[in-house]
Amino acid sequence: MTEFKALVVSEQDGRYVSNVTTRQIDDLPEGEVLIRVKYSSLNFKDALSASGNKGVTRNFPHTPGIDAAGVVESSSVPELSAGDEVIVTGYDLGMSTSGGYGQYIRVPAAWVLKRPEGLGLRDSMVLGTAGLTAALCIDKLEQAGMIPGQGPILVTGATGGVGSIAVAMLASLGYEVAAATGKATQADFLKGLGATRIVERSELEAGKEKPMLKEQWAGAVDTVGGDILFNVVKSLKYGASVVTCGLTAGTQFQGSVLPFILRNVNLLGVDSVEQPLVVKASMWDRLSLQWKTDLHNLEKEIALDDLPAEIEKILAGKMVGRIVVRLD
CATH class of the missing domain: 3.90.180.10 (Medium-chain alcohol dehydrogenases, catalytic domain)
Incomplete structure (x- = not known):
């Protein structure tokens, strides 16, 4: 043995x-x-x-x-x-x-x-499930109509695995990226990845009792869930989408149908665990070629x-x- x-x-x-x-x-x-x-x-x-x-x-x-x-x-x-x-x-x-x-x-x-030929074994694990999830999120947002130039794209939990890769990938694809974090000391780290704006987590936690908030985001990748997620929904621009893939801030939120009805926004979900292997392969190909990011x-x-x-x-x-x- x-x-x-x-x-x-x-x-x-x-x-x-x-x-x-x-x-x-x-x-x-x-x-x-x-x-x-x-x-x-x-x-x-x-x-x-x-x-x-x-x-x-x-x-x-x-x-x-x-x-x-x-x-x-x-x-x-x-x-x-x-x-x-x-x-x-x-x-x-x-x-x-x-x-x-x-x-x-x-x-x-x-x-x-x-x-995939464009990635070494070590590089593939710098990405790992986090990179695959970030790619699936960006792909889903683009399928929903998100393109560069529409305004800032928010990433919550931006210092984490999925969040940090999403910030770097979005910036490399030409998007204006706002990075949300509770770690104020990591602002320089996030700017180094390509974020042009740092959003304090407390800012995203405010106003959860309100049915609607000011329009800010042309799209969002949410990695935390909870009330922060629905505050993001309430802050989306007309017709924009947020994709959610995490739950560190909770699995539930207090919500209203008003953002969906009045602003035509979308709340999308992403799972990277049980995706068919052919879908994972297509994402890995993109990560190794046109979406390859330093x-x-x-x-x-x-x-x-x-x-x-x-x-x-x-x-x-x-x-x-x-x-x-x-x-x-």
């Missing part, structure tokens, strides 16, 4: 403890493709899994990691061969299926995407042993940008 290193979360006396330990390949779940993982990334969902959130992971011990990029070790399907460089994001990876915080994963072939200002690389400390940071709301996890 081949041994490998992995982060394993276990329950001890009612607490969830993360340790890097040794696992056996034979202990991995069934699947057509065995992958040697080279890089992963840190997402809020990974931190929830590592802290015992039953909405993400029910059974422990468990290895989180909803993203993985690596090399096929063996495959029982003709579409994938040993040596192929591949990406796996979403589906059940890192939730109930042993995830990318191990040096090996074994998964169904239907989850596996060959690495993200060196927002990424940090860590080793597997550093993960527990970074998980604590993201749970405390202290993480900025993207964390790339090196498995070798």
Whole structure:
């Protein structure tokens, strides 16, 4: 049996403890493709899994990691061969299926995407689920009619993974970007990504009791949810859209139909987990070609042993940008 290193979360006396330990390949779940993982990334969902959130992971011990990029070790399907460089994001990876915080994963072939030529394995994990989600959000807004020059595009939770990549991508595509954050000290970071305006989170929290607010935004990417999301809805320009993909500020809000009726606005949802592989492939192609964006200002690389400390940071709301996890 081949041994490998992995982060394993276990329950001890009612607490969830993360340790890097040794696992056996034979202990991995069934699947057509065995992958040697080279890089992963840190997402809020990974931190929830590592802290015992039953909405993400029910059974422990468990290895989180909803993203993985690596090399096929063996495959029982003709579409994938040993040596192929591949990406796996979403589906059940890192939730109930042993995830990318191990040096090996074994998964169904239907989850596996060959690495697009325009991205290296490491670059793909700077993006990871966060980059895929940001791309899906921008694509959905553009399908709804958003184009550069219509006015500012708001990004909430702008220092987080999805938010920071969305700011950088929108700016690179020629949009005027307003970045909303509760971290006032990160204004220079956000301006360095291309934001032309910094919006304090408190500004977006004001007026939740009002049915309508002043028109401001030609579009928005919301990564936080809650009352902030509906305040964004109430602040959209006529005919504009907001796409929502996160819930760190809550899953509910107090709302009114007035913005939809009087301003003809749209509230759109994006899921990056269960998207068909063909949709994910099309987004990855765009991320590697016409939407390829310089993200060196927002990424940090860590080793597997550093993960527990970074998980604590993201749970405390202290993480900025993207964390790339090196498995070798």
